Amino acid sequence: MKNNLVALFAGILFGLGLALSQMIDPNKVLHFLDVTGNWDPSLAFVMMGALSVTMVSFRFILKRSNPIFETGFHVSKQTALSVPLILGAATFGIGWGMTGYCPGPAVASLGLFSVEGVVMVVSIYAGFFAERFVVKK
């Protein structure tokens, strides 16, 4: 129960952050990716803003033996660079550049009643399901 409320609260904060930073606007993201055009470095500042918090907070949080409402941290222990990692990231980047949406803003844009956002979210799920069939893990 408690962790469900935490998840809802964290989601709201995240959505507020995406709206305030305008990362919810796919054109603003595309202007960041458009380095040879009218470049808008805002997205890099969003990442710096987020990392300036998480770089510090993660040090303290991950020193604990357990999170507050759960037993054990669900943190990836993978360390090796792999072909799927790089190929997957490159594929994601292509989709990101085609649309201006990564998964967070795509979901958040539903709150603005964006028709395009609905198409985006459905297409992302199609990609999830396709990957599960194509790439055997």
Next chain:
Amino acid sequence: MENFTPISALLGGALIGVSVSVLLLLNGRMAGISGIMNGVFVAPKKEEVWRILFLVGLVLGAMLFQFITQDSLSVRENYPLWLIVCGGFFVGFGTRMGSGCTSGHGICGIANFSKRSIFATLTFMASGMLTVFTLKFFGAVS
């Protein structure tokens, strides 16, 4: 660079950083959004609820911002539909294959000093930039 908004970008980013920290400190979860989205349909029933609530929160957060600021954020229209359909598919496929997106690799992973996440982030940024360059070169977008 007349569209550059450094202050709201830093503040919005900090809010995202706080959100990610809250989820990790209290629930022990990394706020990787592609993973959370995917988990809604593959995780065991008991594990689905928090994921759905997090995603609902994302939507509510965007609505709340509109409500507080009385500022209607513009919604893009008339963007080529084929780019959204194909691009969305690539975003889904790629984030699963590469185990994360902008939030999971770019914010959580880098803060965790993960070499994998640093490489993934550099890769999707580079391929995103190359894609925009290519689409503009061939006149698919303005």
